[in-house]
Amino acid sequence: MQQYILRRLLMMPLLLLGVVTVAFFLSHVTKGDPLSSVVSERQMNNKVVVEAARKRWGLDRSLPDQYRIYLGNLVTGDLGTSFRTKRGVGEDIADRLPATLELVVAAMIVGTGCGIGLGVLAAHKRNEAADHGARFFALIGSSIPVFWSGLILLYLFSVQLGWLPGAGRLDARTAAPPFVTGMFTVDALIAGDLQTFLQALGHLILPAFVLGWAVMGIISRLVRASMLDVLNQDYVLTARAKGAAELRVLLHHALRNALIPTLTIIGYSFAYLITGAVLTEAIFSWPGIGSYAVESARALDYPAIVGVTIIGALAFLLANLVTDVAYALANPKIKLG
């Protein structure tokens, strides 16, 4: 297995080079003037200002030249400077990615935890009220658009009931905890600041639930289907005949095997959420990588677009690898090679 993992890791730079090349040229052929975020609308007809900006941002060079310089910088770990934020793209991503990771990890905990629980419950209570209830709840999660559920829940729990804080990662008056991981809940705990931790956690609940709900629906349906298959297998009947407690039969004997096909979805969901959390981030003013990608695309911020694409590609490649490895670990019959 170690060899397999090493081989996959060694393949990654090649795959990333392909992704970078496609992203670089695609973003440059997109219609629009990239100077829109560098030169203000009023000065866009000022030749001196426009030429100075083109020169400063390397847009006066030919496309192959720009590509060559970009690759050269990339090798040294330099992702370029964002046209919009005027900071290094690496710095921007380092700032934004932890916010998304914090949200996605929380969403995955909510989504997989509740999804598996609901799936097991639905399979166990097949065609009973609990099954219908769990499926209905799951169906809502996977059917309602995130922007709608986000707005409704925000309005209900924050504006009307006042149980949960509104948008953002922290209250505006609270300063972010000292940077360690960039995840406010973790950093607040490291700093021993319980109040900031609780506040960060409070801010995390709604967006994590909204994002996790969509995944919850898919996972619960998959777990239910797999559990129904497994529950009819001989070894489950044998376990029951031997007098094993129902909970043990469900969780120890049935769920372990039923989870194998679900692992693929969990792996993909993680990568998908990292790149696809944009709507949730927009609704909850969550300054993550998704909103960064959208802002960059709108402004034709080439360095940022390519930088985010690299991160997205990396997330998918790593998620694939982790899923494959987890698959093999969960089922020893599966051989990686």
Place this chain on the structure above:
Amino acid sequence: MGGGIVKKTRRMALTGSVFAVALAAGGWLAQTGGIIASAEAAGSDTLVIARDMDLDSLDPARAFCDTCQIYISSVYQRLVDLAPDNKTIVPALATKWEINADQTQFTFHLDPKATFSDGSPVEAKDVKWSWLRLKHMKSGPSFMMDGVTAIETPDAHTVVVKLDAPNSEFLGVLTAPYTGVTNSDVAMQHGANDSDKADSTDTAESWFLQNSAGGGPFVLESYRPNDELRLKRNDNYWGKKAAVGEIVIKQTKDAVSQAQMLESGAADIAMQIDPDTAKNISSGDVVIKTVPSFNFVYVAVSPGAKNLPVKLTPKVREAIGYAIDYEGTINLTLGGDGNLQPAPIPNGFPGTDNLPMPVHDVAKAEALLKEAGVADGFTLDAYFPNINVYGVDLSTMMQKVQQDLSKVKIKLNLNPVTFSVWREHINGDGIPVTAVFYAPDYYGSGQYVQYFAMMKGTAWSKRAGAANDPSVLNPKEGDLLAKALAASGDKRDGYFHEIALEIIKDRVIIPVVSPQLVLAYRKNVEGVRYSACCNLPTAELSLK
């Protein structure tokens, strides 16, 4: 039977446990909410502003945007300031100044008490360095130093500026935040320079994103793009210190979110509440004031755009102007909370008194089109940025314009696009009809003439296609501008009035609405006002 009882008991136990967990979670949530609420109440020295930030830099010589005006005027001081009447120029770093007879030489005397935030004195060399850097950066606000031929510093507290031509508005230009003075010694240590190659050799922008080097009432505390900008009080400020200890500008994209933050107390001021959203704010803790602004939204017609189906002659352009229902558009887009504006110079600026208001007259528009020989109608493409600006949704506004023009048989094909695509169109073949907006940098009409007039070299003469159709140019406007800049007082205003009438006659720029500005803030906030140069003067804000 016994099994049934066990099952029921288990079910009850399970239900009870779930209920207990739900209650505990509810209690915890309420407690968390309590912690948040008390944090808001306790943070009485921090003032939160909800705003959709358009910051493009924090470098005073490169930044150029509405939020930049707030930031730079908070952190860097100018030689002169604009009084609350938005007209009178008052001393700031300069205690007094002299202007020569032909308005080509300005001598400023700096206040010897003035210091930067690090305690070092503000000297003439810093003023010279800051302005030369601004000029040589070739960036958005560099035009403020256009015409400056020399800056002399006879002593540490005297600055003499020489211009290549008379400019009665130069003092007004200096109220713009972008002319703020930077601590040159500190900035140079971090890669800044004022050489004529500064546009390619100055490397201080990234440093300015996390640090400030000014002498204003606040200093930069921290900045996270698209998240928040934190300013803290400059405790070394040489003048009257700011009343609030910290200002946080929190990125909040839309008006509804800003209103929610304001009502919940998460924000103290919301800066981009549109009139419609303002009407839905019911909290008794929120003060809503509507004031006229100097911002405006306009439609532009480009006679020189390529591939036009008919020639957009002055008569056709005049017909388009008459066909637009201005009042109806203001009602539709802003619920009536906007003002008519005759020329692309804001109401209340020099020369705008008694200008003829735009008139909606379909019969006159039809007659003009008939005279122009295009009474049967034609089709025009309209590309415009798909944005909501100052409460006006440009798509909604253009749909109304489309409806109005259809009544005189002009079909408008609407193409809402991103800003970058719009720029490519307008810089390429030109756009027959578009819609954009403008906000002032300082109190003065010259900036508008130099941008909108059909004089050679102005932004809009180029966009209107003067290169393809030189008949668009109006030579009178250049002569009148030179006279206005050489005059002062009523005489200057008279020339600007004449220019405004000429620009109206050009019929290239058609102002549609000057949106009123909604000042929305919590009732414990004092000192909220709109400034023509600086948007929101933060130094005047306080919390009761």
